Amino acid sequence: MxxxxxxxxxxxxxxxxxxxxxxxxxxxxxxxxLHGRLKELRGKARDRARAMPISA
Structure with a gap:
């Protein structure tokens, strides 16, 4: 670094x-x-996060 x-x-x-x-x-x-697999995993994680309820 x-x-x-x-x-x-x-x-x-x-x-x-x-x-x-x-x-x-x-x-x-x-x-x-790893590009394809990582892109797939990120997409699934994004979809799961968007489906979760938002707490206030």
Missing amino acids: CWLEHDEPWTMESELISQLDLPLNLDKHRHNG
């Missing part, structure tokens, strides 16, 4: 994401072997 000061960090984001293997980051990582 490290950090880097940069005036426009968004310009580096796509390049860094494309060079690193970040299996939990689905954006721009369709080539990752």
Whole structure:
């Protein structure tokens, strides 16, 4: 883990994401072997959460 000061960090984001293997980051990582399964699991979790009652 490290950090880097940069005036426009968004310009580096796509390049860094494309060079690193970040299996939990689905954006721009369709080539990752876990992509399909992780997307499916996230969808099921989202559906379950939306079906739950909201308490006030």
